[in-house]
Amino acid sequence: xxxxxxxxxxxxxxxxxxxxKEVMERLGFESTDDESEASLxxxxxxxxxxxxxxxxxxxxxxxxxxxNKKNLITFVTGCVLPADRLKFLKTFDMVFPMSELPxxxxxxxxxxxxxxxxxxxIDRGLQxxxxxxxxxxxxxxxxxxxxxxxxxxxxxxxxxxxxxxxxHITPHYGSxxxxxxxxxxxxNKFCSFCAVPYTRGREVSxxxxxxxxxxxxxxxxxxxxxxxxxxxxxSYGLDKKGKEVSFASLLEMIGEFGNSSGKDFWVYxxxxxxxxxxxxxxxxxxxxxxxxxxxxxxxxxxxxxVLVRMNRKHTVDQYRKIVNSIxxxxxxxxxFTDIIVGFTGETEDQLENTRKAxxxxxxxxxxxxxYSVRPGAASSRWVDDIPKDExxxxxxxxxxxxxxxxxxxxxxxxxxxxxxxxxxxxxxxxYLSALTEGKIIVRFPSDNTELIGSFVKxxxxxxxxxxxxxxxxx
Amino acid sequence: xxxxxxxxxxxxxxxxxxxxxxxxxxxxxxxxxxxxLLGKAGDIHHREYSIYSGVDDPSLExxxxxxxxxDVSKKLKRLKSNDEVEIQGPLGFFTIEExxxxxxxxxxxxxxxxxxxxxxxMVKSIPGLNxxxxxxxxTIDEAYEKDQYDPDRYIACTSRDNNGDFHxxxxxxxxxxxxxxxxxxxxxxxxxxxxxxxxxLEEKGIAQDHLHAEVYF
Numbered sequence: 001x002x003x004x005x006x007x008x009x010x011x012x013x014x015x016x017x018x019x020x021k022e023v024m025e026r027l028g029f030e031s032t033d034d035e036s037e038a039s040l041x042x043x044x045x046x047x048x049x050x051x052x053x054x055x056x057x058x059x060x061x062x063x064x065x066x067x068n069k070k071n072l073i074t075f076v077t078g079c080v081l082p083a084d085r086l087k088f089l090k091t092f093d094m095v096f097p098m099s100e101l102p103x104x105x106x107x108x109x110x111x112x113x114x115x116x117x118x119x120x121x122i123d124r125g126l127q128x129x130x131x132x133x134x135x136x137x138x139x140x141x142x143x144x145x146x147x148x149x150x151x152x153x154x155x156x157x158x159x160x161x162x163x164x165x166x167x168h169i170t171p172h173y174g175s176x177x178x179x180x181x182x183x184x185x186x187x188n189k190f191c192s193f194c195a196v197p198y199t200r201g202r203e204v205s206x207x208x209x210x211x212x213x214x215x216x217x218x219x220x221x222x223x224x225x226x227x228x229x230x231x232x233x234x235s236y237g238l239d240k241k242g243k244e245v246s247f248a249s250l251l252e253m254i255g256e257f258g259n260s261s262g263k264d265f266w267v268y269x270x271x272x273x274x275x276x277x278x279x280x281x282x283x284x285x286x287x288x289x290x291x292x293x294x295x296x297x298x299x300x301x302x303x304x305x306v307l308v309r310m311n312r313k314h315t316v317d318q319y320r321k322i323v324n325s326i327x328x329x330x331x332x333x334x335x336f337t338d339i340i341v342g343f344t345g346e347t348e349d350q351l352e353n354t355r356k357a358x359x360x361x362x363x364x365x366x367x368x369x370x371y372s373v374r375p376g377a378a379s380s381r382w383v384d385d386i387p388k389d390e391x392x393x394x395x396x397x398x399x400x401x402x403x404x405x406x407x408x409x410x411x412x413x414x415x416x417x418x419x420x421x422x423x424x425x426x427x428x429x430x431y432l433s434a435l436t437e438g439k440i441i442v443r444f445p446s447d448n449t450e451l452i453g454s455f456v457k458x459x460x461x462x463x464x465x466x467x468x469x470x471x472x473x474x
Numbered sequence: 475x476x477x478x479x480x481x482x483x484x485x486x487x488x489x490x491x492x493x494x495x496x497x498x499x500x501x502x503x504x505x506x507x508x509x510x511l512l513g514k515a516g517d518i519h520h521r522e523y524s525i526y527s528g529v530d531d532p533s534l535e536x537x538x539x540x541x542x543x544x545d546v547s548k549k550l551k552r553l554k555s556n557d558e559v560e561i562q563g564p565l566g567f568f569t570i571e572e573x574x575x576x577x578x579x580x581x582x583x584x585x586x587x588x589x590x591x592x593x594x595x596m597v598k599s600i601p602g603l604n605x606x607x608x609x610x611x612x613t614i615d616e617a618y619e620k621d622q623y624d625p626d627r628y629i630a631c632t633s634r635d636n637n638g639d640f641h642x643x644x645x646x647x648x649x650x651x652x653x654x655x656x657x658x659x660x661x662x663x664x665x666x667x668x669x670x671x672x673x674x675l676e677e678k679g680i681a682q683d684h685l686h687a688e689v690y691f
Binding site: 082083085086188190192198202275304305308309311313315317318378379381 | 518519520522562565566567665668669672673682683687689691
């Protein structure tokens with residue numbers, strides 16, 4: 001019996017999806033890319049854009065039509081706003097926050113499904129079901145005994161409750177050499193453009209012992225690139241002050257393990273909030289080889305007024321101080337950022353300030369998003385007053401500025417030999433694609449797919465704005 | 475962080491649309507200036523509300539203005555004593571840093587409407603605070619519980635009547651008065667007021683690190 005998951009959204013959703021898949025497969029379901037042959041159909045939803053939520057509605061309409069012809073169970077989880085959740089309850093069989101994933105086997109039992117084969121006999125009703133026997137391969141990793149449905153307090157949605165149990169599920173890693181480790185969930189920052197505080201709830205930090213166990217397991221298995229994930233990854237520990245280590249201390253623990261492991265691997269983290277970015281964190285990164293010298297530091301806008309309106313709780317000057325610390329303590333670090341262009345009320349002068357910020361901070365990469373209203377976020381109450389074409393123009397203006405600096409950086413790599421992690425075949429025929437420690441794309445001629453997932457040395461020979469090309473050094 | 479259903483102890487109506495909810499505190503510890511997420515018990519909608527009460531007050535208070543198309547405030551307006559609300563918090567960073575409280579720091583609090591809420595909490599919580607509070611309102615009846623402030627420090631800036639301490643917007647007041655460059659300025663209220671006031675304060679030489687804002691949406 002097969003399952004099919006529609007996965008929408010960010011890296012956090014991808015990471016969550018690895019745990020969802022693990023639960024499905026421990027129950028004995030097999031994954032399929034073809035939704036028409038699946039009996040269990042699920043969506044990991046994203047509420048960042050209305051477009052993604054529209055996709056969920058369109059999927060469930062189709063799936064519910066199929067129900068006339070065959071036995072199906074549908075579910076939706078992930079980032080769902082409370083108002084959408086109410087609507088989904090009418091159309092999906094199961095709607096649950098990610099934190100309730102550990103109870104999925106019990107939920108599915110309520111439909112009379114005790115094994116994938118049970119879906120064949122769903123229409124015979126519950127009375128014919130035998131005592132549930134679940135196909136759990138590893139009970140230690142996936143405890144079923146004693147699980148009870150949480151008391152549903154007057155229908156209130158608490159996406160963060162139970163997230164610790166969710167983290168206990170061993171993920172079904174999507175790659176043999178790159179992995180995500182969720183270390184923190186939720187957000188207390190309430191940026192006005194973002195709905196995450198309403199879909200994922202408050203900040204909760206995962207116990208450092210668990211994080212270290214997962215990291216050590218991955219390193220032992222030969223993973224080369226590990227990314228610590230959180231909506232505010234560097235707010236780690238702030239919700240458990242005095243009871244849990246700080247983000248800097250967690251990185252230090254990872255660094256010490258890296259030194260003693262004798263293995264080569266790179267540890268990244270995303271996404272941090274400038275407000276919680278301490279000099280101590282930067283200093284720790286500078287000291288340990290395994291802590292990758294690549295910092296993703298979202299600025300969102302280079303204008304103080306826009307930052308106030310975005311409720312970002314930092315100024316350009318405060319951001320500048322962090323970048324100065326990075327440049328002083330880790331001069332070799334690459335710098336990535338996120339920018340929203342065309343935010344409600346953004347003036348030409350404010351746009352110019354963002355362009356100047358790109359010029360000043362010389363980013364290697366900026367994920368520039370044209371502002372779109374996020375239903376549920378505070379800014380959705382304001383008129384989205386910058387026309388689409390104007391947003392596009394501003395997007396291109398900022399992208400052009402970014403390309404000047406990323407190209408300049410990449411040109412300076414020409415002639416240098418870099419350690420790179422080979423990630424897969426490149427779009428260019430006969431080439432492999434790799435990333436430097438600073439996440440600069442390097443492609444090189446090779447058909448040897450056995451190199452995928454390993455570190456090699458490549459001498460850079462040419463550079464484009466967002467990539468480089470070279471030859472492998474044997 | 476607490477996360478609770480808590481009972482309403484009392485409702486103080488200040489105007490036809492503005493009221494203070496007194497809620498069971500249940501031991502919540504917060505810093506003046508922080509906010510909570512608040513909604514009617516069982517409702518899917520919650521909104522951020524600054525805490526109005528002082529840190530040592532026996533109950534937790536929020537100042538609410540009913541918004542015509544609001545998902546939350548209209549429901550809160552209908553609540554009575556013993557009804558339940560759901561609270562998450564405390565949250566937020568709009569607080570006065572400890573180091574600012576040492577020495578002879580002076581504070582200028584600039585608010586519009588219910589944006590006075592965090593300053594009410596600060597004034598009640600921090601004894602001896604050297605502050606001046608500008609409150610931008612349309613008419614004097616919106617000078618919510620003005621008797622709770624030192625009359626020499628509270629300035630009602632009324633834009634639509636002459637019954638306040640200053641006739642005009644808070645920005646007009648800023649334009650027409652000198653402000654010491656070392657003053658720590660805290661702004662809370664609607665974005666347009668904050669934007670205009672920040673521009674004026676910067677023109678008057680207040681450094682960016684002396685400007686702190688909490689926008690009400």
